[in-house]
Amino acid sequence: MSFITHNYQDLIDHPVEMIAFTKLEFDARGISHKMAITGKHNADIKRLAKDLAIICTHHINFFNGAIPFDEYLFLTLVRTNAYDGLEHKNSSSLICSRKEMPVSGEDDITPEYTRFLVLCLHEYFYACWIKTIKPANFHQLDLNTENYTQQLWIFEGFTSYYDELSLLRTKILTLKQYLTLFAQTITRVQQSKGRQKQSLLESSYDTWTKFYQQDENAPNVIVSYYTKGALLAFVLDINIRQCTNDKVSLNGVLKFAWENYQKFGLEDNTIRRIVNDLVRGDLSDFLNDYLYGVKELPLQKTFAYVGVDCVFNVNKKEVSNSGININTKGEFAQITTVFSGTCAQKSGLYVGDKIVTINHEEVSVETLGRQKKWFSQAK
Template identity: 25%
Template sequence: MTKALKLCYCVLLLNTFFISKATNKVDNQEIKMDFSVSFEDAQSHYVEVVLNFENLHSKTTNLILPVWTPGYYLILNTPRYIVDFEVTDGKNQKIKWKKSTKNSWTIENGTASKISVKYRVFANKKSVAESYVDAEKAFIMPNTIFMHVENKIDNPVTVTLNKPSKWSKISTGLKCVDEAKNSFYAKNIDVFYDSPIYIGNQKTIEFENEGKKYSLGVATPQGLEEEKFVADLKKIMSATTSIMKKIPYENYSYIMMEAGGGGLEHWNSQAIFTKGSFDSKSRRDYLDFMNFVTHEYFHLYNVKAIRPIELGPFDYNKENYTTMLWFSEGFTVYYEYLIMVKAGLMEGKDALEYLSGSIKKYENEEGCRHMSLAQSSFDIWSNFFNNESNAKQTTISYYDKGPTIGLLLDLEIRNNTANKKSLDDLMRFLYNEYFEKKQRGFTEDEFWSAATEISGKSLQELKTYVNTTQEIDYQKYLKYGGLQIDLTPLKTEAKSDKFTEKNYTISELPKASKLQLEIRKSIFNF
């Protein structure tokens, strides 16, 4: 998912007609599926959907609408927006159907080889994970609009967008297969669901970098310095490639919407809200935004390719629990800073300032004494938008403590190997071994086994910091990189008899060894 401050850019408006063609196999027979969507009542936020099926070989057909979006760890009540559901056969005769569960529809198609399913969707959520349509634009998250045949995920999908003439541009990471017809392709349902589409009059920029094609769609381009911004995006991507050594896509789309909060990563794109313009008030504002962009981009590697085994294949009907979002999200925060430094867009001391801020944020809240990092991952389904009055006293965010563990693990590996290996080696190993070779995610035991192997020494202490609320020995690990942390109390009243706020600012050691200086230089470039 994204940082808490970020929430996916989503404001699509389709007064359009969506057609998707997928091939499903039931009893070794192909089923042809045509999805069509129109937006004749877009001003009221309604989407009209028609699904045409051919060559059915089963007497019943179960359709599923997902109730969550990958990267967005919250169950969504998307089925409540489905209205006027009906089914007819090839002769336009009505066919019986019933609601089987909150998000599944069972069609009694009998001997009918062709059926059509029609329904409308109320799309009025300006959120990273849901769809929105109005008279000006459209943001479509396919998993909130399109149903799939139960247990038929590994099927290709083609989507044809017949956009209204008043909308001139389409922004999506899907592969275009017919430019004249605005037809796009996804190799399976997972990719289709993970490919947002923005239609409107956004500014679009096409460019290439390292042999790959990119598109940039900007809804509110005021203040955008196009040449500089594209150059900075290229620096970010090239810096990432220099770390990971691989690029897992042929094309990628940056979708940058109007003012809002948040962003969401996708296999072939990222969709993020902006501040409504690109006029940064300060250098820090610009760094914050570019960190945000880098975060969502690195998720392409860390959580999409490199992922805990629980995060795919997905069960779209219920929560998908994992104790390792501190790695998927927290380490991505850590790497956004490293990549920005490596790209030359941020100083190493800026990165330390951001990391110090993360430590202060969770260490100076009482929740760190009650919730472990692993628990914060597992319980995110309950705490994603936890605004209860006791939240800060009982919970923590893996966005804050996660990057700290990333830093400490990086320092530990570098110190143990005389800076011959680093966290980068672990990330590349997980990518190569599990994503490419085994084509699956990794278990928690496999993660720690790989990390221990690369480090050459036991990582039990760091593992304890993840699984418990034990106090972290920051000085021990930071010293490996010629750094120190200020643990003096802040001049504020304690929040309880057992809790005192501290400074937690990371800085340079006055004196450092050759190895310590080398490690610090390798990570922070100073």
């Protein structure tokens, strides 16, 4: 069997795997989709095919059926404990844990299986929303070096917003299940002290030097364009709806970009111009506060518009926590992170310090159970 690619970039965008695998097939709006599963598993293939068909059909409908492939392949490697994914033009490479695959006889959707479906949807969404619509400077990539963009809050953040939202819209998740997931995203962002130091725009641009080269101080100075980008997408979505009396939403922004910017891509200010045109106004103050700046997102006000109470539940007993992350895999409990503004930092604790005793009691894996109140952020 022979395969031909048009150029080197096309070659590296088509992953190849030669191994025994389990194959499932389904159609979504008449388009052939396949998943090849390798690794030991006992997945419910019929259920997986059914759920994937639902979410892929929803995705194709979102872009009005004008998707950029004639067939699609999910390459899935099942491991004991792993989770990752990479998008390609008409395929995606996925790695998941065995517990995240659906099992025959389990009708309810578990958090683990939800996580796998989110991964599938996230990478599938990219076929349109990064592999086709992309930053303008990504149309001519320099493969010899890193390629920078200020727009990862758009491509990664918007995708992270829509992957979970799509599971709600297809009724695979109930509203309660969806809000539980969204609450977890909010918690991760709010626990990040870096959200007060780094803007989403900076997070996008600095990804090569900071996000992918994190040191022990990273939790204090960076924020994720995935999670906070998803929250900004939600706030922007509702803001657009408010400005237009629910006649326009973030859906319209993505669809307009899809219909008009495939050839040349998005400049750094393109989404801003599209939003302003659709709302017939100027959202400069909004973006200055929440995209270029580090002002707290108005989540409670935004949720109130859709009839949801957003309450930040702070347990006063947990506020005074240790302020550190520790690693207990070695002989001693070793500090891996010291969070800024905490008692630990003020006490002079440093990354690399070894905690030998607490209250004259030797610290060990066995004693940490009794001493866990000192390590409420321990990992």
